Amino acid sequence: MLSARVHNRQDRPGRGEILHLRGQGLMEKGLSNWPEQLRTLWPGEIEWDSPMARWCTLQVGGPARAIAIPASRAELQSLLAVLAKLGVCWRVIGRGSNLLVSEAGYDGVIVMLGRKFAAIGERPGQKEGEAKVQAEAGCSLMKLVNWCAAQGLQGLEFAAGIPGSVGGAVAMNAGAWGREMSDALSSVTFLHQSGEFVERKKSDLDFSYRHLETEGMVVVAAEFLLQPGDRQEIEKKCGQLMRERKDKQPQGLANAGSFFKNPPGLPAAGRLIQDAGLKGLSVGGARVSEVHANFLVNTGSATPQDFLDLMRLVQEKVFERFGVRLEPEVHIL
Ligand SMILES: Cc1cc2nc3c(=O)[nH]c(=O)nc-3n(C[C@H](O)[C@H](O)[C@H](O)COP(=O)(O)OP(=O)(O)OC[C@H]3O[C@@H](n4cnc5c(N)ncnc54)[C@H](O)[C@@H]3O)c2cc1C
Structure with a gap:
């Protein structure tokens, strides 16, 4: 125990x-x-x-x-x-x-939880053609997306191009293009504080925007309910979404994706930062991307403090201009 x-x-x-x-x-x-x-x-x-x-x-x-x-x-x-x-x-x-x-x-x-903790398996769902795909938490999300596409299973295409692990994506309730992990999940297996593994159905889990309430438990695996589809169509969709990402997001500079959460009921964080005139704003080696204002990029020499200072500066300036307090989506240790 x-x-x-x-x-x-x-x-x-x-x-x-x-x-x-x-x-x-x-x-x-x-x-x-x-x-x-x-x-x-x-x-x-x-x-x-x-x-x-x-x-x-x-x-x-x-x-x-x-x-x-x-x-x-x-x-x-x-x-x-x-x-x-x-x-x-x-x-x-x-x-x-x-x-x-x-x-x-x-x-x-x-x-x-890395590549050694990364098995993927499949079992039939209740309806004809449906499948329940189980992935261990250390599996790369992109590997899972590609695996599902290759099996002709649809439902995870939105995640094409989101870096990170399945465990991280579940814990973050990662999402894009109007969909998020909770839409495709059927259950999550955790390691509980008691030392036992517990499987929780989606209906028993507390998901919200970029958050799953894990109660301090470790996500060890996730099961997704996916529908049958045409392999080529699914792969085409994934490729399209990846290309859109490439066009809209900075390439070649280290980053953590969207730095701030989108405030509810308001323009997206990136739009607010851009309209506050902050594209290109820098502190040390950390900079607000010129390509996508919600990406804070490492120009090569950034320190953690540069990112923290830039984060606060962006928050202050957006607050001064629009009265909106942006919250970081990135977790800060
Ligand atoms: C270029 C780029 C594009 C991105 N695009 C998107 C996007 O479109 N949508 C989106 O939502 N995110 C996006 N992100 C952010 C990030 O990829 C996601 O949040 C991703 O799901 C994090 O996974 P990770 O494994 O890297 O988690 P980590 O960064 O390692 O951890 C994130 C949090 O989850 C917790 N965690 C991780 N694993 C577990 C586990 N097994 N059990 C319990 N808690 C755990 C950690 O403690 C931490 O608090 C992007 C990032 C980059 C760099």
Whole structure:
């Protein structure tokens, strides 16, 4: 069993809030040797003192004390049990395509569900031709989209071109072109704080705009209900949407997609930023993209602080001009 502390120890994203996720009190508790203990108690893959800039698409961020990369549900389960026992704080990530990590990094364990945690399977749905496709959380979303297209299954085309993992996409309720993950999902499997795996039907889950209330649980797999379709048509649709992305989004500069959430009932965040005259606004190496104003890009030398300062400057200027407070969509560690 994982202790209840696991729940408290995971630094959970809240709705639109900025998170400060440094490890707490490990030294005070006399656990300064936790890395050694972790090494002894958990045999899986770990990278020590690894710069988060390597793992995030913004290509900035200080070091994580450890990055643990479980290769299976059993490894994940045992990892979280060990971390609970040691009282070490942790945070799960996918491909870091929606993360801004501070210069200080993360003084705990980043649990990364990656390519080793990435199986895809299929079973028939209830109606003729329908399929239920299950993907593990570490699977790349794009790989899943391509896999479904190749099987002639439609329903996930909107996600073509969204970077990141299936787990991250579910936790973010990622979306595009008026659709989001919750539209295609039928259930999500989590690792609960009790150490048990629990499967929750979509109707029992609390999805909202770019958010799923995970209650601190780890998404380990997701099941999608998809309809039969023509393979070529599905692939054509995906290709079209990818091309539209390419035309509308900055290419060749590191970014995390839309930096701010679209405010409800108002023009899109990008439109507000553009109309406030902020395209091209820079702080250090971070810049508001000239191509799409809701993309903050790394021109090559940006620091996490540049992004934070630019974010605040954009928020202030948009507020001054339109009285609208933009909330970051990007999660900030
Ligand atoms: C070029 C570009 C284009 C983008 N376009 C879009 C778009 O069109 N639509 C859109 O919605 N997003 C878009 N994004 C943002 C991003 O790709 C999505 O939010 C993506 O779903 C994040 O997945 P990830 O695996 O990278 O998650 P991460 O960035 O690693 O994590 C994001 C959050 O999810 C949590 N999380 C990750 N995995 C799990 C898990 N297994 N269990 C519980 N919590 C977890 C993390 O703790 C973190 O809080 C874009 C990003 C880029 C760089």
